[in-house]
Amino acid sequence: MATVVRLDAPGCVTIAEEPDPPLHATGVRLRTLYSGISAGTELTQYRGTNAHVVKTWDADTRLFVPARPAAAYPAVVGYEEVGEVVEVGGEVDAVRPGQVVWGAWGHRSTTVVEQEYAAARVLAPGADPVLGIFSHIGAVALNVVLDADLHVGETVVVFGLGVVGQIVAQLARRNGARVVAVDALPDRLELARRLGAEVTLDAREGRVAEQVRELTAGRGADVAVEVSGNPKALHEAVRTVAYNARVVTGGFYQGEARGLFLGEEFHHNRVDLVCSQISGVAPRHAHRWDRARLNATVIDLAVAEHLRLRPLVSHVVPFTDAAWAYDLIDRRPEQVVQVVLGFAAPDGCDHRHGDA
Incomplete structure (x- = not known):
């Protein structure tokens, strides 16, 4: 049995x-x-x-x-x-x-x-077997990063520092981006700092969008990633990005999206809102990437200690x-x-x- x-x-x-x-x-x-x-x-x-x-x-x-x-x-x-x-x-x-x-x-x-x-x-011989449990959730994070289409030198703000957010932050750094990590839980902010986030912002203190503009000479983030599943965090992510920039939503939102005001920065800054969901890969990548490659890539990076x-x-x-x-x-x-x-x-x- x-x-x-x-x-x-x-x-x-x-x-x-x-x-x-x-x-x-x-x-x-x-x-x-x-x-x-x-x-x-x-x-x-x-x-x-x-x-x-x-x-x-x-x-x-x-x-x-x-x-x-x-x-x-x-x-x-x-x-x-x-x-x-x-x-x-x-x-x-x-x-x-x-x-x-x-x-x-x-x-x-x-x-x-x-x-x-x-x-x-x-799994590679000698690897910590616990790493194997990250194949799916790590693939979710990697798919988010593919959807974010990050480039060297860009600033990405990650909202939500649970498992997915922590992995997204690490992958974004490997892509050459400057990572600003946002959460309301102090221990998760500290973990993100230990794992390489350049800047951490406590969401409880507010003014995330304003602080990011101060960090980017007034421009705003090139990309924001929202993986907390909180509609208010999604609204702040929209406020945080630059004109004509992108917000990638990987959070699993429940019920109504209260706190999201699409008539404000989303409308006036022409924000590109992208849904990232693990059942598919962005069309521009689909001829090369699939679930099996996403899963295997995360495990390979973890075993090689490129992902912690x-x-x-x-x-x-x-x-x-x-x-x-x-x-x-x-x-x-x-x-x-x-x-x-x-x-x-x-x-x-x-x-x-x-x-x-």
């Missing part, structure tokens, strides 16, 4: 068992080592605010229709996993037991994948404490960045109070 972390209803996390998938000839059985909890999409499912929970997505028209889906719960969630190969089918020759594989298969203790899937996602992802892990907790972990993320965001569920703890340690 596979042990799974399941959302039975908004705010209700349970541990359940499901039949383990049978191993077929080309299958690879993985034992999960770690699984990251997304503080974006997953948290909206936990809170019951996700659009897929309150409405139904019509795949043919690509429209949400006002009908509550019948099967929103229970659900096995999670899309940031890394595991060890423990068994292979008789026709498998591309991977072997003991190798570590990253991917997305939900908060579950074991799974079976095709050998082609596993072979394309083998391990410091983003604030907590590693036993998967049996999943309900506690979701509640922590929901109620005390100032205490967390990336929370990871451990499905195997050889050291026997309880890291509920932080592992960074």
